[in-house]
Amino acid sequence: MAFAAISRDACRGVLAVLRKLPPNARKRWPDLSPREVAAQAEKQGVEAMSVANINEYMNKLSSLFNWAVKEELIHRNPACGLRIVETQMARDKRLPFAMWQLQRIFDAPVYRGCRNDENGYACQGKNRPRRARFWIPLIALWGGLRQGEICQMLTSDVREIDGILCFVVSATEGDGKRLKTAASYRVVPVHPELLRIGLAKYVDDRRRAKDERLFPDLSEDSLGLYSGKFSKWFARFLISCDAISDRTCFHAFRHRFRDGLREAKIDRDVALTLGGWTTSPGAGAVADSYGQGYSPKLLYGAISTITYPGLDLSHLHTQPIDG
Incomplete structure (x- = not known):
């Protein structure tokens, strides 16, 4: 998929999948896609990865789009600001x-x-x-x-x-x-x-x-x-x-x-x-x-x-x- 074809809704979809992915998902289900892993984890009641890890993945995705904007491959970052608000203080x-x-x-x-x-x-x-x-x-x-x-x-x-x-x-x-x-x-x-x-x-x-x-x-x-x-x-x-x-x-x-x-x-x-x-x-x-x-x-x-x-x-x- 070309950069320009990636919408904000698609990025929201990535965040939705990440919210259900457990730690070490690739090792647990090496033959499944991320969406399939998310569905399987939700079905089995497997605890998802931490909010911090989810936001780290979204930050990396956003950084990639920022690079694409600088290279004039796209005009805006569709993942900008997409993250989970941490409601619990770290302490x-x-x-x-x-x-x-x-x-x-x-x-x-x-x-x-x-x-x-x-x-x-x-x-x-x-x-x-x-x-x-x-x-x-x-x-x-x-x-x-x-x-x-x-x-x-x-x-x-x-x-x-x-x-x-x-x-x-x-x-x-x-x-x-x-x-x-x-x-x-x-x-x-x-x-x-x-x-x-x-x-x-x-x-x-x-x-x-x-x-x-x-x-x-x-x-x-x-x-x-x-x-x-x-x-x-x-x-x-x-x-x-x-x-x-x-x-x-x-x-x-x-x-x-x-x-x-x-x-x-x-x-x-x-x-x-x-x-x-x-x-x-x-x-x-x-x-x-x-x-x-x-x-x-x-x-x-x-x-x-x-x-x-x-x-x-x-x-x-x-x-x-x-x-």
Whole structure:
């Protein structure tokens, strides 16, 4: 269809389909068209993608038409302003973990001593394994990384840059990783608390074992995501340690990290760069080109000031690391 033949009604039709499409629609129904997927999802009662994602798709469509207008292929943008009005404030969607929740999470058997970190993670025991279920919540709290970013990490994604151990959040063609936005590409220095708990040793152990993946005990789900099975486990884990509450889930670590940045009075551009919320002028996407944006030293100085008063993790500082 020629650009000039696309009407505003057609763009409204695109928005109507998007409102019914679930996340990962192509993977769930690879042989169906978007309209067919929307109909199937509605029939099965599958929850649609978020309003933010829908609007992001419409923004991209509108940007394409803006380009066509500049190139004089069309006279107006038929998708201009088409979006869903967000009626719920972002702060009302999810909450950060409260201190009582963090205390219960990190006092659970998987952090104090459990039977094992598989089916026996909620049972007190003598074993203290440090694998995915141990590290991923800690990295989310002290590094602000998204669940998917952590679960898909390779051992090579944790490395020294200018003498500072950092998480390199990136994705390249063929590595099986995916990121939410362009701003997600970033370097995040490892917080001193993670160093005290022994993250550097864990990474060295994975390298000595020649593990390509940082968390080799995680496996892909049916959608090819390393975070899928972990996400389901974490929901059960919150119930097991009585830390569940309305409007909190794994993403609440990221909200708590953002509050930690605010309370530490970190410069806003630096804070947004650390969290991958935006790429502001001068900040840059530094994951693959370390000469751009803020230096690891500056970022380390900023992230090191984050504290969570009332949260005592000293019981993790000298824990032996099992297999």
